[in-house]
Amino acid sequence: MNAVATELTDMWVLATRSVKRIPRQPDLLVGFTVQPIMFVLLFVYVFGGAIATPGLDYVDFLVPGIIVQSMVFGGFVTALGLSEDLKKGLMDRFRSLPMSRSAVLTGRTLADISTNVIQLVVMLVVGLIVGFDFKSGLPDIVAGIALCLLIGYAFSWVFAFIGLTASSPEAANAYGFTILFPLTFVSSAFVPVESMPSWLQPVAENNPFTIMVNAVRSLFIDTPAGNDVWLATLWSIAIALVFGALAIWRYRRVVAR
Amino acid sequence: MPRGGNTPAVSSAFAIEADGLRKRYGDVEALSGVGLHAQTGSVLGLLGPNGAGKTTAVRILTTLLKPDGGTARVAGFDVVRDAARVRAQIGLAGQYAAVDENLNGFENLEMVGRLYHLGRHAARIRAGELLEDFELADAAKRLVRTYSGGMRRRLDLAAALVARPPILFLDEPTTGLDIRSRIALWDSINALVSGGTTVLLTTQYLDEADRLANRVAVVDHGVVIAEGRPDDLKREVGGDRLEIHLCDGADAAIAARALAGVGDGTPVTLDGTVSMPVGIRGGAIADAVRRLDEAGIAIDDIATRRATLDDVFLKLTARTAADSEEEQT
Numbered sequence: 092m093n094a095v096a097t098e099l100t101d102m103w104v105l106a107t108r109s110v111k112r113i114p115r116q117p118d119l120l121v122g123f124t125v126q127p128i129m130f131v132l133l134f135v136y137v138f139g140g141a142i143a144t145p146g147l148d149y150v151d152f153l154v155p156g157i158i159v160q161s162m163v164f165g166g167f168v169t170a171l172g173l174s175e176d177l178k179k180g181l182m183d184r185f186r187s188l189p190m191s192r193s194a195v196l197t198g199r200t201l202a203d204i205s206t207n208v209i210q211l212v213v214m215l216v217v218g219l220i221v222g223f224d225f226k227s228g229l230p231d232i233v234a235g236i237a238l239c240l241l242i243g244y245a246f247s248w249v250f251a252f253i254g255l256t257a258s259s260p261e262a263a264n265a266y267g268f269t270i271l272f273p274l275t276f277v278s279s280a281f282v283p284v285e286s287m288p289s290w291l292q293p294v295a296e297n298n299p300f301t302i303m304v305n306a307v308r309s310l311f312i313d314t315p316a317g318n319d320v321w322l323a324t325l326w327s328i329a330i331a332l333v334f335g336a337l338a339i340w341r342y343r344r345v346v347a348r
Numbered sequence: 349m350p351r352g353g354n355t356p357a358v359s360s361a362f363a364i365e366a367d368g369l370r371k372r373y374g375d376v377e378a379l380s381g382v383g384l385h386a387q388t389g390s391v392l393g394l395l396g397p398n399g400a401g402k403t404t405a406v407r408i409l410t411t412l413l414k415p416d417g418g419t420a421r422v423a424g425f426d427v428v429r430d431a432a433r434v435r436a437q438i439g440l441a442g443q444y445a446a447v448d449e450n451l452n453g454f455e456n457l458e459m460v461g462r463l464y465h466l467g468r469h470a471a472r473i474r475a476g477e478l479l480e481d482f483e484l485a486d487a488a489k490r491l492v493r494t495y496s497g498g499m500r501r502r503l504d505l506a507a508a509l510v511a512r513p514p515i516l517f518l519d520e521p522t523t524g525l526d527i528r529s530r531i532a533l534w535d536s537i538n539a540l541v542s543g544g545t546t547v548l549l550t551t552q553y554l555d556e557a558d559r560l561a562n563r564v565a566v567v568d569h570g571v572v573i574a575e576g577r578p579d580d581l582k583r584e585v586g587g588d589r590l591e592i593h594l595c596d597g598a599d600a601a602i603a604a605r606a607l608a609g610v611g612d613g614t615p616v617t618l619d620g621t622v623s624m625p626v627g628i629r630g631g632a633i634a635d636a637v638r639r640l641d642e643a644g645i646a647i648d649d650i651a652t653r654r655a656t657l658d659d660v661f662l663k664l665t666a667r668t669a670a671d672s673e674e675e676q677t
Contacts, residue, residue: 097465104462112450115491180446184507187410189435190463347413 101191105198109172110205119168123206127161127214134281135221142282147312151226154218155235155308156280161214162239163271163300165207166247169199170254170263178259182346196338200247207243211236226312235310238323242303245327246271248334255341280304299326363388363515363546364409368418371404378404380570381418386548386563388514391541393561393578394550395661401570402550403443406519409548410440423515436464439508443520447503449493453484456492457507464511471510478506482536498529505536516540518549522556534559554658566664573664581660588652590632591623595646606643610636626652 113119134157135150144152176182176195185195215223225232250267257263277294278284278301284292295301306323309316364386371379379401386392394402407413409420411431420427423437447456454475461471479485482502492500501521508516518537522530537560541547551557557564558578566574566581574581590611594603597620604615604622610632611624626632633650640647 100465101463104459108448108451108455108459111455112448115450179449180442181448183407183412183442184440184446184460185463186412187435187438187440188460188463189432189465 098191098194101194102198102201105185105194106201106205109168109199109202112172113168113206122167123165123210124213127157127210128217130157130161131214131217131221138281143286144283147314148222148224150218150222151224151312152283152308153281154214154223155311156278156304158211158214158218158239159242159300159304159307160275160280161210162207162243163246163275164267165210165243166200166203166250167264167267168206168250169203169247170250170257170267171260172199173251173254174257174260174263177255177345186346193339196251196342200244200251203247204240204244207240211239224312227310231310231313234320235307238303238307238310238320238327241324241327242307245330245334248331248338251338252334252341255338255345274298274300278304279308299323299330302326361387362421364392364420364422364548366405366409366418366420369405369408369415369420370417371401371408371413371415377570379408379415379418382567382570382572384409384548384565384572386546388546389541389544390562391537391547391549391560393557393564394548394567395552395554395557395564396550396567397552397665400567402567403519404570405567406440406517406548406550410438410517411435436511437513437515439511439513439516441501441505441508441516441518441521443523447492447500447507450491452487452489452491453479453495453503454488456503457510460507460510466511474510478509482506498525498532501525501529501533502536505533509540514544515546516548518547520550520552522551522553530556554656554661558656566661568665574660582654582656584660588626588654589623590626590636590652591621591650592636592640592647593649594620594622595648596620599645602643603640603645606639606645607636610639 113123131154134153139149139153142149173196176185182195186192227235249271250263253266253270254260254263257266277287277291278298279295280300284295284301287295302319303323303326305314306316306319308314309319362385364384366382366384369379369382369384370377382401382405384392384394384405394405396402404413408415409422409427411427411434414428422434425433425437427434448459451459454472457475457478458468458471461474462468464471466474476485476488479488482505484499484502484506487495487499492503495503505518505521508518521537522533525533534556537547537549541560547560549557549560561578563576564574564578564581565572574584576584592603592607594600600617600620600622604617607615607622607624611626613625615622615624633652637647637650
């Protein structure tokens with residue numbers, strides 16, 4: 092087998108392995124299905140009435156934001172999985188096999204795409220049930236979905252880096268949420284940036300997460316896009332490249348012990 | 349099985365050859381010049397306490413870790429420059445039973461087979477065979493997280509054998525297992541060795557090395573402090589000992605005087621027990637009983653005890669401990 096075919100097979104085998112665990116660990120399955128549903132319902136029915144979104148129904152405003160948030164967190168299984176593989180010696184097994192070295196990481200992040208698809212479908216269905224309405228044409232919707240998956244893929248590499256840096260699966264989980272939660276909340280995902288205190292507004296406006304949410308929003312409900320779609324794409328690619336490099340660097344270090 | 353381009357570069361009598369391996373972690377020198385040689389088709393036991401450097405040596409030989417110094421060849425390939433070729437020739441089973449808990453037994457072995465690039469079909473057939481061989485066929489479809497410790501170890505060993513590697517590394521394969529599971533695993537290892545597999549086995553259990561290994565290397569503080577056949581090592585520490593348990597411990601000193609000249613050395617007394625090395629001389633028991641009877645000393649129990657690798661180990665490590673104390677003073 093040539094090198095590229097080997098690389099792809101190994102990546103596929105390891106991605107399959109990562110996907111198989113999801114339905115077998117009920118807590119993970121809950122994380123991917125019930126949790127996003129709960130988030131949509133809580134925001135629409137509990138906070139929705141208190142948040143003013145001039146010119147838009149709150150549910151239309153919210154759904155793109157909450158989908159992007161769930162894409163960002165979708166990769167937490169990668170942090171969990173890598174941390175466990177290190178702790179339980181599976182990493183050593185893989186590294187003693189005549190297989191591609193990078194597949195251990197690329198297989199994980201590839202598997203995240205499939206779980207992100209599940210989340211995306213669940214959230215769109217729930218969103219449509221509670222009154223979300225696409226206001227754009229099919230090409231834009233498809234582009235929006237592709238952008239969501241790209242964002243999710245980029246953040247899988249952030250989680251890969253976290254999983255290889257944290258001392259335990261529990262710590263990986265804690266780091267992930269502590270770092271990313273403020274990022275997603277100080278943004279335009281749940282409330283309009285204009286409603287924040289003036290000192291916070293520049294932070295929120297320049298938050299890459301705001302740009303990503305605005306981009307998806309423009310593609311789903313036809314809000315003015317500006318350069319957001321291109322910027323969000325560039326941000327995602329940049330995050331994937333930077334954290335991909337960081338994850339590979341960490342991987343080399345942790346396995347050399 | 350497709351193994352293109354993996355024929356050993358040199359057909360050597362030694363499947364594993366390491367010289368002067370050094371590895372340092374910060375201030376700690378885990379290995380300070382370790383040499384190991386395992387003949388093709390033999391079992392080399394690597395014996396030593398926790399932290400002696402056994403696992404570090406295995407990690408270097410299995411290409412998981414780069415040495416700071418020294419050279420090692422496995423199946424004739426250099427473990428640093430030809431790491432990929434080495435990996436195609438070895439199987440590794442570790443002390444942590446590295447199997448995926450969220451897959452079932454079959455899926456674990458199939459995954460490893462596919463990562464050895466056997467192809468999907470061959471990987472499945474091989475997984476089935478191994479589950480049969482290791483008496484896991486009934487548990488094939490059960491998630492590994494429901495397996496017992498012994499079952500996991502068997503699956504881990506099976507995973508190391510997927511590609512029928514000619515050289516197998518077993519890092520403390522039976523640590524933490526109950527005696528029944530240990531014996532089952534020993535049988536599996538013996539069967540592999542009779543099939544021609546070269547095995548490097550690390551263990552803290554001396555009976556395990558005694559039972560499985562053709563040669564033993566005793567490692568302590570990152571160096572090999574003794575190497576040889578188990579029987580030779582035992583002979584080196586003094587062979588068999590005669591042990592006499594007295595009914596009355598107060599008789600010990602008189603007994604020791606009466607027994608002078610029975611064995612090959614001076615009798616020593618400890619807690620009402622008199623013992624002395626008897627080498628390979630026969631008749632020591634009868635002689636000792638006669639003398640004690642004449643001296644009017646009652647015997648509770650008398651027996652010759654074979655030297656074990658425990659004796660070898662304690663004697664050798666005591667010596668290195670004493671040496672290092674001398675160095676410090």
